[in-house]
Amino acid sequence: MSDVFLPLLVAIPIVLSVVPLIAGLRYERAGWPIAFVGSITVTAIAGYVAVTIASSGRLIHALGNYPQPYGIELVGDELSALVALLIAIVSLAVLLYARTAGPRGNAFYSGYLLLTGGLFGVALTGDMFNLFVFLEITSLVTYALVASDRTSGKAAYAAFKYVFLGTVGASMYLLGVGYLYVATGTLNMRDLQEAIASVGYGDPIVQAAFGFILVGFAIKVALFPLHTWQPDAYTYAPDSVSAYISALVSTASAYALIRITYGVFTQSFLEANDLIVTAILVVASVSIVVGSLLALMQTEVKRMFAYSSVAQFGMIVAAIGLANETALFGAILHLLGHGLIKAGLFMAAGVLATAYGARTVTDYAGLSRRSPYAVGGMTLAGIALIGLPPSIGFLGKWFMALGAVEAGAWGVAAVIFASTMLTLAYVFRLVEMLYFRSPSAARTDESAAVEVPDASTDGVAAPDGGSIDRVTVAQVAIVVSIGITVIALGFSWELFADYLDPVLGRFFA
């Protein structure tokens, strides 16, 4: 009976998303409490689902009691449960952060709830076309959230570009689904797995379908050279939104790519199509190197983190192409870890920008003395991003590199190593500024410098509760807890290995 919780995860936030708009007609500030209730509820459900799956195996819920392939089903296995848990936790963290950081308005909270529900839909659906519908719900809301700062024309232009690339990506995916339908006549993922096997892995329509789906997701996760929407979107979006979408939106697409590659096309398809595998590895490797180099060249901190994501998703896609269990285990760890790390980094950047107007690397000089806790959290997340042990970033990169060596793909292993060096360089540049440069040596904008009530002082929201120019304890506390979490998870690989064992067993039967 636990399977009824799967549709609830999708439905609760979506149904609740109507409430802020209606309540907003009477109450100006109705949005946040409603979103909070929704977010707490789905976090509890996601936790319960994750535990249930660990004890009793994967959950399958046939919607409307129409079993597959006649109807649509939601599938909660170990992988989707972890992704759902990540979505729930990061959403909650972003919501706590956004209470004072903004953006404001009931429409924002409606959008927030829709995005949360849409992401759960992507994580749980077992149907190819239903996945498209939920991808589009998430994309549609994401475009709007990027442009939610109505004073920023740059944000609107970034969102406009995102609309085009995002929709072309989704359309390529839909075309791939159409090809699969022509080849097999079905859309359910589990049904397709058998149908593709019987059509044959060398069938040109099946190969073309995979190609279109891959290109679609390459745009959605922002692989070089299809990444052009991503840096502007992450840079010009409001800080809370940058944290939310960088942590979850591309992550959901990368998850869907894993699900489709291994749950629909299967490892045997990759083994039968060397050319496709080579193409994946080459494009992903280029993405890793170019993304890291571009990150190194940036002076604006948010843009640096944005290009860093191009490299990290390159790594995840490369690991998907390696088609062995070790690499995929690493890819899943890195997918989850990267989501947490980027949420922490963008929120920390938001704290420093709100408090000191610091948005470039040089602005960061000496900030460790003025805001030790937020900077500490940022540094911990930075360490995890480099992949130094112990951290979740280390585990992900370690297993991906190990998988590359196992597969004999020395090039990929070398590229991961090179990227780690480049990441070390740009994160170290930031850390050096924060800790070892005096603020007087670098220019600071006095007018923007507001005293920060850091966790050391008894900081509370501004007396009127409405100013977003000040940073609250809650915001700093979230950054610090994420920093500690991504380090602590560095000791957890056996936990993840045990938990993911059944799903990896199904993928690599």
Add this chain to the structure above:
Amino acid sequence: MTDGSVLGLITTRYAYLVVVFVATVGLYMMIANQNLVKKLIGLNMFQTGIFLFFITSAYVVDGSSAIVPADGAGGPFASPLPQVIVLTAIVVGVSLTAVGLALIIRLYAEYGTLRADALREVIADE
């Protein structure tokens, strides 16, 4: 079963070629037209190509639409599933168009132009 030559492609899979052509014209509009509204029309056209793909895949020569009377007589029938997909996708498409147009109105209010090249210049100077 199917003719693998180019001539065979044109004579028996012509509707799929129309799909490719329409999607290509849409792509061209997105790249080449500088007017933002026309770019968005191009995006729409690109999507309609994919809708036509699904409808073509559901079509049977000499068939009838998928309305099956209670006694199950008649047929062959068109496949209902791709048609359902297109119904949903059309609505998704118009929703995306609405959001794109809202962004265009925002950009025009901010910068007073609808030309992509002019916008890029203004934004680079900001």
Add this chain to the structure above:
Amino acid sequence: MITPIELMLFVFVLISAVATALFRDVLASIVVFAAYSLGLAVVYTFYRAPDVGLTEAAIGAGITTVLLLLTIAKTSRPAHEKIFEPINWPAVAVCGGFALIVSSTLFAFPSVGDPNTAAMTNPDVTVYYLENAYEETGVENTVTAVLAAYRGFDTFGEAVVVFAAGVASMIVLGREVFA
């Protein structure tokens, strides 16, 4: 083989597509695009998808056109001396490459209207719907049955998309637009 009706419809669709791209005046482009949508609606209907044809006519040719017209009313419609846009040859080359790559995947496709394709004969999907929809849902129109019953969750998602578009427009433009 292609029938004369199909040929005429496709020629109309192709010409209106190209005209949409080449007309310099945005208003002209919007009007031709509406005609293009209507042409597609007739194609859908001819391909035995009357529900989709109706929807395309109402939404593609109707609502989309209204939205586009509202946008140029709220923004601007630049005046032009020339009727047609100049052709951007590098873009033509890029798009031509795209078209060739996609076309090359079509050689393995079944003929248009072939009743023996996997999509048509899958006993668990198309055949199942056609044989059991009336019994299980009480609706003669199988498309409606699949839309509302078997794949009702997609339809729920579709409603959510429309709502999301409303919320998104409010986020982008602010409430004053809707007041």
